[in-house]
Each structure stands twice: as structure tokens, then as C-alpha cells.
Amino acid sequence: MEPSLSRRRLLAASLGGTGAALLGLTGCGASSGSVSAGTGHLSVWYWSGALSTRLLAVARKGVPGVPGLKVQGAEIGDTYGKLLTGLAARAYVPDITALNSDVASFFPHEDQFLDLRSLGADSLKSQYLDWKWQGGIAPSGRMVAFPIDCGPSALYYRKDIFDKAGLPSDTEELAQAASSWEDYFAVGRKLRSAVPGTFLVGNIASVFRMSLLQSPKQFVDQDDHFIGDQEHVKRCWDLAVESLRQKLSAKINDGTPDSNAAYAQGRIASACNAVWWMGGLKQTAAKTSGNWRVTKMPGGAANYGGSYLAITKYCRDPQGAFAFVKWLLGPANQLAAYQEMALFPTTPGVYDKPAMREPDKFFGGQRPIDVFGPAAQQAPVVYFSPYEGTASTPVYQELTNVELLGKNPDKAWRDAMAAAEKTLSQKGVS
DSSP states (O other), X not given: OOXXXXXXXXXXXXXXXXXXXXXXXXXXXXXXXXXXXXXXXXXXXXXXXXXXXXXXXXXXXXXXXXXXXXXXXXXXXXXXXXXXXXXXHTOSBOSEEEEOTTXXXXXXXXXXXXXXXXXXXXXXXXXXXXXXXXXXXXXXSOBXXXXXXXXXXXXXXXXXXXXXXXXXOSHHHHHHHTSSHHHHHHHHHHHHHHSTTOBSBSOHHHHHHHHHTTSSOOSBOTTSOBOTTSHHHHHHHHHHHHXXXXXXXXXXXXXXXXXXXXXXXXXXXXXXXXXXXXXXXXXXXGGGTTSEEEEOOTTSOOBOOOOEEEEBTTOSOHHHHHHHHHHHTSHXXXXXXXXXXXXXBSOGGGTTSGGGSOOXXXXXXXXXXXXXXXXXXXXXXXXXXXXXXXXXXXXXXXHHHHHHHOOOHHHHHHHHHHHHHHHXXXXXXX
């Protein structure tokens, strides 16, 4: 888990560039390209917060239940950059690597990774969230990546401020009062009127992002056709613009000092965000402990973020690597990683364990799992193409132009669509 409130706020950045960086790769290669060649261990690359440090320390000495197998983790600052460099050179490639939720950006070059189904992954499928499992499978049917954590999302809100505004503040009552985005905005209008200077959301891009994540379809379909101009995206754009029109947005970019201060000072009274946002909120708004609650997100369940592990085709010992993956990411160790690092499990069988049901003082003694557990199980199966970042980047840019520069929303939408279509056409997306 990353402590920043902005964790993965624009996954699009990496989505747009990864495919291009891999264009020169071919299907050749061998285990001789492994960075662990000549050593007595397998290698796994990851970024800070992606994997349990305690479990990696165990694996370095020996993976339990697998005699002779040692796996050494390496925390890489620019994991993707170094991985792409190694893959392009067909040398100095890790046996195992973490991939972020933009795993689809590697699908066009899936031959660089082993098909985990060939190693027996299908026998484990029932233990994992279906939508998360599907997210690691390329359109060809090859399973490129194995689930680590996920980011079920909810509506975070300041109970004390909602009480002051005379709004429903009980979690169940608010879930009913704000069951749709339109209802949520109605709550925001009352909040704005009752507590002047307090806003419902930080910025309109967050409304667009979270509402779109509730849709199985995004910007590009499985046939590489641009569908970002269709109603499922336009509705999210219109919701974002409407939140601005109703003066519900604080107009502050996520993850900035201004944003952190606004949450700490109560100028932003709610947010729709993922479970991992909790950690950053506790750090930046520590003095508000006890005043926050979480409830169902308006419009339905969604997932925002979460990572995977993949085994590269350069792996010296595929069976050993998969044995490590099964051990590290099995239900028991997902629970252990949650306790250590708040990595939300993709194995719903552990959601009822005492360690996940502890009351949280920051949330007034509420058990957040009661909200995030069902959200994780109800999130839709979403298809993210390798081109999502390319398509979404101009949309987020134009939303910023609308919110901060006063650009006409209709013109901004047309400009966003034109920019997306032009860039995608250069990549072969019609």
C-alpha cells in the first residue's frame, strides 16, 4: 500500500507508454536472460509497498513447503522502466515481476510471460475474486498475471460534518440517501448550503474516474475499437460536469498539499475512493480520527487499483516460481500481508477472519471490512485494453480545462474525443 492520497490516481500514465516500449520484442528468448542466472535463488522485482516484506524475508531463506527453493526480492524504484529495458535486451530480466493494475498494457506482448494456466493456475481460481482473476487473462486466453491485492472502493465521509449539516450520517441511512450519483449530488447541495465553504468532492475528475470504474466497458473494446465516445463514458463526463455546475467541487488536484490540507481541515467532507486511500487519509488528516466513516459508493461497487505477479519467459525454474506465487499469494499469506501492509486480499475466504474484522478507531469503531468486503465481491468484471491510457489522457486534461480554466464542457468533450481518436488511430485502434 502507498501512503499518498494520490496512489494510482492516473494509472493512464503508464498504460499509454508500455506497449510502445515493447514494440521491438519478439517471441525468442531463454532462461539464460534471467537476472538470477548463476545464483542459488529466483528473483522477484517489485516496487515499495507491492509485496509483504516479512514474507519476502522468509522466501529469501527458503519457501516453506518447497525444499531448496529460495526467492530473493528486489525493490526497484522504476520497476516498469527496468523491466522494459531488460525485456528489450533479452537480458537481466527477473524470473518473477510485479505488474500494476495496468497489466493489460502487456497483453500485446504476452509471449514475454508464461501462461500460468500451463503451470496449474486454474485449480486455484475458486479461491480468488472472479473479476480480479479475469483481469490477468489476455484476450487470447493466456493467463499472464496472478492476483495480489485489489482496491474495492467506497464513499468516505465526515460524520461530524454531515451531522452539522443535518444530513444522514449513519452508514446505512447515507447509503440509501446517496444510492445514485444524482442522489449523492443532492446530499452535496444540502451540505454546501448548511456548511458554507465545505465541498462534497475534491475535483470533478474523481467523479468521472470512479463512476467509469463502475462500468464493464471503458475506452477501447476487446476488438481494439474506440468506444470512448459512447454513452457509458459520456454519462460519466456529464456527471463530472454536473458536480462542477452544482458547485460541489473544491477544485483541488488529488495528492497535492492543498488537497491533504483540505481533508485535514474539513473543507472536503467526502470522497469516493479505494480501500488503500485509507492509509494516506490517516496520515494526512490524523487529527480528524474518529470522525470518518465509510459506506457504499453511489452508483454501485467498483475497484480502483491493485497489483499482480507475472512469471517471465526467462524464468530459470517455472514450476518453482509458480510454487512461490501460490505460497506468497495464497489466502493465509494474503491475510498476513493485509495485517502487515494493508494490502487488501483478493481471496474473499479470509474476509470473515478476526484480523480483518477489527474495529477501526479512525472510523469511529466501524469495521471497514463490512463495506469493502462486499464491494470487492460485487465489483464488475472490467475490460481494460492496452490503450486505456492513450484514450483517457485527453479526457482528464479536458476535465481539468473545464474545472480550472472555465472551458466550455461541450467543446472540451469534442476536443477530448478528437484527440483520443487521432492518437489511437496512430496505434491501429479504429
